[in-house]
Amino acid sequence: MAKVFVVIPTYNESKNLPILVDRIFTLRIPELECVVVDDNSPDGTGDVADELAQRYPLRVLHRNGKQGLGTAYIHAFKEVLANAPLDSLVIQMDADLSHEALAIPQLLSAALRYDVVLGSRYIEGGGIKEWNFLRRLISRFGNVYARIVLGLPYHDLTGGFKCFRKEALAGLDLDSFSSLGYNFQIETTYRCHKRGYRIGEIPIVFTERTTGSSKFNLSIIVESFLRVVLIRFRR
Ligand SMILES: Nc1nc2c(ncn2[C@@H]2O[C@H](COP(=O)(O)OP(=O)(O)O)[C@@H](O)[C@H]2O)c(=O)[nH]1
Numbered sequence: 001m002a003k004v005f006v007v008i009p010t011y012n013e014s015k016n017l018p019i020l021v022d023r024i025f026t027l028r029i030p031e032l033e034c035v036v037v038d039d040n041s042p043d044g045t046g047d048v049a050d051e052l053a054q055r056y057p058l059r060v061l062h063r064n065g066k067q068g069l070g071t072a073y074i075h076a077f078k079e080v081l082a083n084a085p086l087d088s089l090v091i092q093m094d095a096d097l098s099h100e101a102l103a104i105p106q107l108l109s110a111a112l113r114y115d116v117v118l119g120s121r122y123i124e125g126g127g128i129k130e131w132n133f134l135r136r137l138i139s140r141f142g143n144v145y146a147r148i149v150l151g152l153p154y155h156d157l158t159g160g161f162k163c164f165r166k167e168a169l170a171g172l173d174l175d176s177f178s179s180l181g182y183n184f185q186i187e188t189t190y191r192c193h194k195r196g197y198r199i200g201e202i203p204i205v206f207t208e209r210t211t212g213s214s215k216f217n218l219s220i221i222v223e224s225f226l227r228v229v230l231i232r233f234r235r
């Protein structure tokens, strides 16, 4: 059995995290460990995570303050890579219950055929619940734009529910990432594609959070569009 790590970045998710962790361990996937990376959330998510670590195979990485989603992933991925067995699988998912724990077994079975599996909202069977027209439009357009600029054949490049074989993750050169925010998702897929890893997509239904608040805003959107071009011309 391959070991499975589920990396969960958190910022003010004290209500959502225990529900998510409970759902994940209810799946009874053998050899699964959660790795929570918390940026000293003012709502005490870090303490909540420490309590969960008493009851479940769960590791908590505490950082001093909010340093952005991309660096949170990099920090956690490095920790996991440092001592994970060669055949490990690393999943990333949001803490806000937007990503369904129930899709984890599907990601894992697709990982038998692929090196990287993307949870995709924009293929048959996938979708989004509770997003207004504008947010849908921005996401749809962002994905088409990134696909064209980067010449990638995948349908969901900005999603944060993915699974990597350890080998694919280890080849990413995590220290050289230019994307610290949302574009991190696009850049990891782009790099894996460039390195020739097999990338597959499985449909997921994304549900907007009901508790806590999203960090999505206009400056993130503008930055994301510009950075896609930087990713393209960097290498
Ligand atoms: N550690 C850490 N987690 C973050 C940060 N920003 C967002 N997150 C987490 O990343 C996930 C996605 O963020 P969210 O605000 O829901 O983005 P959205 O789903 O695109 O609206 C959630 O689990 C957040 O708690 C950050 O700066 N540091």
Ligand SMILES: [Mg+2]
Residues within 6 Å of the ligand: 094, 096, 098, 209, 214
């Ligand atoms: Mg969210």
